[in-house]
Amino acid sequence: MSKAEKTLLNVPKIQADFPILHRKIRGKRLVYLDSAATSQKPRQVIDATTDFYMRYNANVHRAIYELGEEATREYEGAREKVAAFIHARSPNQVIFTKSTTEALNLVAYGYGLKGPIQAGDEIVGTVMEHHSNHVPWHFVRDHKGAVLKYVDIDDEGNLRMEQYDELITKRTKIVTVSMCSNVLGTINPIKEIAKRAHEAGAVCVVDAAQAAPHLPIDVQSLGADFLAFSGHKMLGPTGIGVLYGETEALEATEPLLGGGEMIREVHLGRASWNDIPYRFEGGTPNIAGAIGLGVAVDYLTDLKMEAVRAHEMEVTRYALDEIHRIPGVRTYGPEDVKQKAGVLAFTIDGVHPHDIASILDVEGICVRSGxxxxxxxxxxxxxxxxxxxxxxxxxxxxxxxxLMAGIRKVQEVFA
Amino acid sequence: MADLRELYQETILDHSKKPRNFHEIAEADASAVGHNPLCGDRVTVYVRLRDDTIADIAFVGQGCAISKASASLMTDAVKGKSRVQAHQLFQLFHRMVTGKPGDPVNTAGLGKLAVLSGVSEFPVRVKCASLAWHTLEAALESKKEIVSLE
Known part of the structure; x- marks a missing residue:
C-alpha cells in the first residue's frame, strides 16, 4: 500500500490550528504520537477557555447578574453539544465530571456501592481494561461482596466473545467493557455486549475514553446504560470528563459528591436532591473546561467523525505496513484496521521500551513506554x-x- | 542539546548487553529487591560481607539498558569497598545523575560510573539509573521489603 496521501482530512490546515506542533523538541520538529495519553489542543479550544476567564467568568446556576447568565448559558450549551455529539436523547443525560476515572467511579459508587448491587451479584469485565475500569469494581467487590469475572482475549487482542455466554448469568448486574483498548487499539462490539447484558437484566457500562475522540458514537444505537469519556483526549482541556447515563440507570444511581449545586433543599441533618444531571455535579464545576470541551466537540463535528475515523484507519494501515517491513519489531493487537483504532503498541527485540522512547525523544518523537x-x-x-x-x-x-526512521535508529544504537 | 551518544555510550551498551556479576549468590549475607512499577524494572541485589567490606556482590533482574548497565557498573564499583565507601559513592553518583540538564557535570571520584553522566540530560531516566543503588542501600540496611520507586 502506498502512503496515506488520499486523506479525508486537510492535515496541514489542522496542524496550523495547534500552536504546540510548531515548537521544536531537542532541535527537531515535534512529532506527537501520544494522543492516547492526551491529545494536543487547537487554538480554538485554548481561546475559548481564556475567553471565559477574560470576559464572562462567574459561577453557574447561581448568579442573578448578566455575567452569571452568560457563564451558565455557555456551560449548558457545552452540555447540549456533548449530548448531540454522542447522540443522547437529552442533554440531561450528560453529567460533567473531572475525568473518565471519576465518571467510572461515580457509577461504581452510586450504582455499585450505594445502588442496587447485592452480595453475590456479578460484575463482568475484561482483561483489556484500563486500571480505571478495574479498580473501582474492586471497591464494589470489597465492600458489597460482589463477584468479579473477566472475559479473556485471543492472541490478536480480540475479546473472546463466546466467554460471555458462560460468564453472564442470572446474577450478573453489571457488564463493563472499554469500547476501544488503549494498548491494542481493539474496537469492541459494544452493541452485541450490551444486548447480552440486557438479556440477563444487567446494565452495560462503557469506558469510551479511547473511543469518543476517534469513532462516531451513538449511545442509543450502542445500547450503553453508562458511557464515560474524557475531554483531554479529544482536543479538550484536562480536568473535564463526561458520564452519559440512560435515564433509568441514572435514577438508580446515588450521588458521589454531596454539597452545593446537587441539592434542592438542605436542612440541618437532611437534604433533598436536585434533578438529574445537577444531582451528580456537586460543587462548582470545571466551567472553563466544559466550555473548552464544547468547542473541541465543535471542532471534531466540523471535521466529521466519520472522516476522522477514515483518516486514522489510513494512517494506521500505513503504519502497520511500514513497521512490518522492519525485522525484529513486534506489534500487538488486531491487524485489521476495521477492528483497530489508531493505537500501535510495539516492541523491538533486545531493546527495552524505555530505551526506545528515550531514543525517539531525541528525534523529537513522543511515544509512550510502559x-x-x-x-x-x-x-x-x-x-x-x-x-x-x-x-x-x-x-x-x-x-x-x-517514526519508522526513529525505530531504525534505535536498532542501530543497539546493534 | 542532549546527544543520544552521551546517554547510550559504548560502555553502557556493553554493560547492558553483557552485564557483569549477573547471577544470584546462594548464601548472600544481605539481599533486597528493587522495583520500578512505572516501567516494570525489577532488580535483586545480593551482597556477601566480610566484616564491613563488600566481599562479593551480584544482581539479577530485568530492565532497560540504563538500569541494567547501572546495576552492572555498580557491582564492579563497590566490590571490595566498605559500606561507608559504597554509600559515599552512591551520594556522588546521585549528585551526578540528578544535576540540572545543561549544567556542568561533576564526575570526580566516580571512575567508570562517569559514563552514566548523560542521564542528567534525561531527568525521567534518573530512576532507571538509581534503582540498583537504592536496592543496594536497602540490602546493606538489611531491609527485606521491596524497594519501590514511585
Whole structure:
C-alpha cells in the first residue's frame, strides 16, 4: 500500500490550528504520537477557555447578574453539544465530571456501592481494561461482596466473545467493557455486549475514553446504560470528563459528591436532591473546561467523525505496513484496521521500551513506554512493557515515516 | 542539546548487553529487591560481607539498558569497598545523575560510573539509573521489603 496521501482530512490546515506542533523538541520538529495519553489542543479550544476567564467568568446556576447568565448559558450549551455529539436523547443525560476515572467511579459508587448491587451479584469485565475500569469494581467487590469475572482475549487482542455466554448469568448486574483498548487499539462490539447484558437484566457500562475522540458514537444505537469519556483526549482541556447515563440507570444511581449545586433543599441533618444531571455535579464545576470541551466537540463535528475515523484507519494501515517491513519489531493487537483504532503498541527485540522512547525523544518523537495503565493486559501477554505510538487528526504519513526512521535508529544504537 | 551518544555510550551498551556479576549468590549475607512499577524494572541485589567490606556482590533482574548497565557498573564499583565507601559513592553518583540538564557535570571520584553522566540530560531516566543503588542501600540496611520507586 502506498502512503496515506488520499486523506479525508486537510492535515496541514489542522496542524496550523495547534500552536504546540510548531515548537521544536531537542532541535527537531515535534512529532506527537501520544494522543492516547492526551491529545494536543487547537487554538480554538485554548481561546475559548481564556475567553471565559477574560470576559464572562462567574459561577453557574447561581448568579442573578448578566455575567452569571452568560457563564451558565455557555456551560449548558457545552452540555447540549456533548449530548448531540454522542447522540443522547437529552442533554440531561450528560453529567460533567473531572475525568473518565471519576465518571467510572461515580457509577461504581452510586450504582455499585450505594445502588442496587447485592452480595453475590456479578460484575463482568475484561482483561483489556484500563486500571480505571478495574479498580473501582474492586471497591464494589470489597465492600458489597460482589463477584468479579473477566472475559479473556485471543492472541490478536480480540475479546473472546463466546466467554460471555458462560460468564453472564442470572446474577450478573453489571457488564463493563472499554469500547476501544488503549494498548491494542481493539474496537469492541459494544452493541452485541450490551444486548447480552440486557438479556440477563444487567446494565452495560462503557469506558469510551479511547473511543469518543476517534469513532462516531451513538449511545442509543450502542445500547450503553453508562458511557464515560474524557475531554483531554479529544482536543479538550484536562480536568473535564463526561458520564452519559440512560435515564433509568441514572435514577438508580446515588450521588458521589454531596454539597452545593446537587441539592434542592438542605436542612440541618437532611437534604433533598436536585434533578438529574445537577444531582451528580456537586460543587462548582470545571466551567472553563466544559466550555473548552464544547468547542473541541465543535471542532471534531466540523471535521466529521466519520472522516476522522477514515483518516486514522489510513494512517494506521500505513503504519502497520511500514513497521512490518522492519525485522525484529513486534506489534500487538488486531491487524485489521476495521477492528483497530489508531493505537500501535510495539516492541523491538533486545531493546527495552524505555530505551526506545528515550531514543525517539531525541528525534523529537513522543511515544509512550510502559504498561499504559493496563497491567492485567500486560500480564496476559507476559510483557513488562511496550512502546506505543498513537495517532490523531494532526498526524499523517510523514509522522509515520519519521517514526519508522526513529525505530531504525534505535536498532542501530543497539546493534 | 542532549546527544543520544552521551546517554547510550559504548560502555553502557556493553554493560547492558553483557552485564557483569549477573547471577544470584546462594548464601548472600544481605539481599533486597528493587522495583520500578512505572516501567516494570525489577532488580535483586545480593551482597556477601566480610566484616564491613563488600566481599562479593551480584544482581539479577530485568530492565532497560540504563538500569541494567547501572546495576552492572555498580557491582564492579563497590566490590571490595566498605559500606561507608559504597554509600559515599552512591551520594556522588546521585549528585551526578540528578544535576540540572545543561549544567556542568561533576564526575570526580566516580571512575567508570562517569559514563552514566548523560542521564542528567534525561531527568525521567534518573530512576532507571538509581534503582540498583537504592536496592543496594536497602540490602546493606538489611531491609527485606521491596524497594519501590514511585
Amino acid at each position: 504498561h499504559h495503565c493496563a497491567q492485567p493486559l500486560m500480564e496476559r501477554y507476559d510483557l513488562p512493557a511496550t512502546a506505543r505510538a498513537s495517532f490523531y487528526v494532526y498526524n499523517d504519513s510523514d509522522d509515520v515515516d519519521v
